[in-house]
Amino acid sequence: MKRKYDVIIIGAGPAGMSAAISLRKLNLSVLVVDEQPAPGGQIWRAVERVASSATGKILGDEYRAGETIALRFRSCGAVYEPDTQVWKIEPGWNVFLKHNGQAEAVYAEQVILATGAQERPAPFPGWTLPGVLTVGAAQILLKTSRQIPSEPVWVVGSGPLPILYMAQLLRAGGKIAGWVDTSPPGGWRKALPWAGAAISDWYEIGKGLTWLHEIRKAGVRRVRGVTSVRALGDGQLEQLEYTQSNGSTVRVNASVVLSHEGVVPSIHITQSLGCKHTWSTQQSCLIPVLDEWGQTSEPGMYVAGDGAGIGGAKVACERGELVAIGVAARARRLDSAVAEQRALPVREKINRLSRLRPMLDALYPPRADILKPSDDTIVCRCEELTAGDIRKATAIALPGPNQLKAFTRAGMGPCQGRQCGYTISNIIAEAQQKPVAEVGFYRVRPPLKPITLAEVASLNTDEG
Amino acid sequence: MFKKLPEPLSSPLTLYIDGQAVEAERGETVAAVLLRQRTLASRTTPVLESPRAPFCMMGVCFDCLAIINGEASIQTCLVTVQDGMHIERQHGRRSVTS
Numbered sequence: 001m002k003r004k005y006d007v008i009i010i011g012a013g014p015a016g017m018s019a020a021i022s023l024r025k026l027n028l029s030v031l032v033v034d035e036q037p038a039p040g041g042q043i044w045r046a047v048e049r050v051a052s053s054a055t056g057k058i059l060g061d062e063y064r065a066g067e068t069i070a071l072r073f074r075s076c077g078a079v080y081e082p083d084t085q086v087w088k089i090e091p092g093w094n095v096f097l098k099h100n101g102q103a104e105a106v107y108a109e110q111v112i113l114a115t116g117a118q119e120r121p122a123p124f125p126g127w128t129l130p131g132v133l134t135v136g137a138a139q140i141l142l143k144t145s146r147q148i149p150s151e152p153v154w155v156v157g158s159g160p161l162p163i164l165y166m167a168q169l170l171r172a173g174g175k176i177a178g179w180v181d182t183s184p185p186g187g188w189r190k191a192l193p194w195a196g197a198a199i200s201d202w203y204e205i206g207k208g209l210t211w212l213h214e215i216r217k218a219g220v221r222r223v224r225g226v227t228s229v230r231a232l233g234d235g236q237l238e239q240l241e242y243t244q245s246n247g248s249t250v251r252v253n254a255s256v257v258l259s260h261e262g263v264v265p266s267i268h269i270t271q272s273l274g275c276k277h278t279w280s281t282q283q284s285c286l287i288p289v290l291d292e293w294g295q296t297s298e299p300g301m302y303v304a305g306d307g308a309g310i311g312g313a314k315v316a317c318e319r320g321e322l323v324a325i326g327v328a329a330r331a332r333r334l335d336s337a338v339a340e341q342r343a344l345p346v347r348e349k350i351n352r353l354s355r356l357r358p359m360l361d362a363l364y365p366p367r368a369d370i371l372k373p374s375d376d377t378i379v380c381r382c383e384e385l386t387a388g389d390i391r392k393a394t395a396i397a398l399p400g401p402n403q404l405k406a407f408t409r410a411g412m413g414p415c416q417g418r419q420c421g422y423t424i425s426n427i428i429a430e431a432q433q434k435p436v437a438e439v440g441f442y443r444v445r446p447p448l449k450p451i452t453l454a455e456v457a458s459l460n461t462d463e464g
Numbered sequence: 465m466f467k468k469l470p471e472p473l474s475s476p477l478t479l480y481i482d483g484q485a486v487e488a489e490r491g492e493t494v495a496a497v498l499l500r501q502r503t504l505a506s507r508t509t510p511v512l513e514s515p516r517a518p519f520c521m522m523g524v525c526f527d528c529l530a531i532i533n534g535e536a537s538i539q540t541c542l543v544t545v546q547d548g549m550h551i552e553r554q555h556g557r558r559s560v561t562s
Binding site: 381419 | 466471489503504511525527529544
């Protein structure tokens with residue numbers, strides 16, 4: 001017998017939890033599936049276990065705030081299934097799950113994708129060496145394992161996350177060898193158009209400045225104007241090399257390098273369903289096209305949270321609530337006039353909380369060389385293809401991302417293009433002198449996550 | 465390499481990495497434990513047999529694959545440690561039977 005729900009929510013971060021809580025208040029039946037072992041998403045990873053510990057204090061109030069929402073989520077009456085991956089969705093909607101070696105198709109009238117974001121892949125030579133991780137990965141290690149680099153660490157990149165992580169690392173007693181700041185010079189001039197928003201959102205700005213102050217006070221070396229980096233080592237990271245805009249190149253010893261160039265929405269599911277997407281020039285990534293309720297171009301398929309465009313945890317909570325209202329109205333469990341009325345303050349809040357985002361996008365664009373990596377940079381980590389390999393293949397005809405995939409196998413490994421997709425599109429755009437928006441992205445197909453034959457064989461085939 | 469902050473929360477578990485007994489803490493992931501070892505790599509790639517270690521810790525890079533309790537190509541960043549778990553680093557290409 002196939003299980004049936006009014007709504008399936010994929011992901012239990014801020015958006016997924018908020019949507020579930022709101023839908024349960026309206027008495028809809030809700031299944032929440034989550035790849036992680038506990039609710040919280042990436043921002044509030046392990047929050048139930050960690051919030052009240054010493055590590056929770058190091059991570060700060062914004063992290064600890066997740067505990068209350070996780071608690072409300074646990075008691076809201078939604079069925080919560082952690083450690084569960086979605087490998088396919090069929091229109092109608094049948095959501096194909098796998099958990100503990102067992103596959104299952106579950107039916108739902110409507111689906112909410114709350115799969116959040118991933119760090120923007122930022123390729124540079126040597127980024128595949130053991131010892132090179134993302135800043136997000138290091139922060140997850142602090143949250144889930146209260147674990148920090150054992151020797152002074154190099155941080156390469158820009159954006160709010162590296163600044164927050166460095167402040168947290170210092171509070172935890174960690175050491176920073178240096179911060180290779182890749183944000184373009186004259187940042188504050190770029191931010192000026194949003195000065196008004198900055199003044200009215202002084203609390204948010206103040207937080208960022210406090211972190212910067214903590215970093216400065218600790219005497220962390222900050223190297224600015226870096227245009228490219230390279231990790232070196234034989235089988236494991238040994239050195240980091242960076243080149244500054246004046247052309248000088250410096251090589252330093254390093255046992256751990258953490259890199260970050262912003263985050264991008266996770267779009268694999270919406271792409272696989274053929275939902276319409278648009279290119280966001282501001283965030284240099286694809287974003288699903290959504291109506292005023294967060295519904296994609298496929299009726300009954302919704303996106304809430306950072307998957308709808310990067311907005312941060314607070315916006316994600318509000319978007320979760322807004323989508324829940326829309327879903328309930330579409331299911332005729334909420335009168336449409338009442339839905340409009342309830343949506344009004346939520347939309348206002350989203351607008352208010354989103355005011356600073358364009359400023360952050362302008363301050364911290366991805367550094368130029370990750371979009372045009374040097375020929376010796378591995379761009380497809382799974383298939384170990386370099387930017388040079390890809391450029392050679394672009395000379396064969398005028399391939400799009402899909403032909404290029406067939407020519408080279410780029411994007412065919414286990415990550416299914418999650419690490420190389422945008423880089424490949426950018427290399428093609430450069431070779432063909434086209435805007436990257438016109439090049440597009442790989443055609444994403446199921447299985448969205450690797451699945452074994454034994455797991456496929458375990459699928460419930462009875463249509464009852 | 466990574467290390468733990470000194471704040472014991474609960475009694476440690478024991479798991480085995482390539483046969484070596486290693487301490488771990490309830491609730492953490494296998495990938496986190498691998499990153500505390502002298503050898504960070506969890507596998508070598510099927511293409512060029514280059515060593516790879518956990519990179520993203522959130523399930524999107526698939527670099528942290530290893531063999532857990534005999535099952536190959538498992539994303540170790542998505543697996544919570546269990547007492548007595550056997551982890552083997554995974555070398556090169558998988559065969560259908562492993």
